[in-house]
Amino acid sequence: MSIVVVGSVAYDSVETPYGTRERILGGSATYFSTSASNFTGVRLVAVVGRDFNEEDRNFLQGRGVGLEGLVVEEGETFHWKGRYEGDMNEAQTLDTRLNVFERFSPQLPQAYRSLPTLFLANIDPELQLQVLDQMERPQLTAMDTMNFWIEGKRDALLKLLPKIDVLLINDAEARSLAGESNTVRAARVIREQMGPKRVVVKRGEFGVMVCSPDGFFVAPAFPLETVVDPTGAGDTFAGGFIGSLDRDGTLDEASIRRAAVYGTVMASFTVEDFSLDRLKRLERSEIEGRYEAYLAATRI
């Protein structure tokens, strides 16, 4: 099986209590692809500027990520600047420069259109709609979004949601989208009134909640004493979650639960270092080792 992912490929400038980094590799699609490539084939659709490094391209290629849909345009790569303080559960966005994304009109390579799984990572929901329309008959369509779009492109988002099998969203964004102050109620309102079949709410160090037609599944985060940089945790979770579902090829409850644990495990690695540094040196055996440790820590 294989996943098409469309989202941002970025250079990020990040400040956390553990240090400051300028123009490090980031982006929703970058974290997603790197994480999902541990489970299944991934084809990336995005745009970068002329400043995009050969080294970063080679890294993605080396993971087996298909780059036929990675377009290079005149101009600069998307840039996000953020800061984490205190418990580091929420990023404070200091600056968002869309740059080449401002004029981006994604065109899926012909061979990608018939693939079974689509992940619409965090980008403008109008672009997400444009991509979804180009797919022939995906069996699983999932998406992520953020406040920037919930506030700025609500209509496009509401048009997209009924076409989605799995919406991944963080807790504050779920409350803002639903207009509810309780996260559990917000997830239910989104699922029942806005149309996605399942809602996965990411709650930072408190883990995730999967809201399905049959009820809830909750999974705590993997306990870590040190979180160096939470950037990309949500996208890395999504990569593990959707990657595992695509590999299983079913959406039954056991697969959903296994996927939630793989997503949690992948996210726990990302936050141990800046950018994709921890994922770059991650061995498959470490993923399985932490998966087993997680099961042992949550079993009654």
Ligand code: AMP
């Ligand atoms: P997260 O998994 O939510 O921590 O995602 C972090 C990544 O999202 C960063 O590497 C950013 O480059 C990217 N990002 C931040 N803001 C946006 C935005 N408005 N649209 C697309 N990607 C974004």
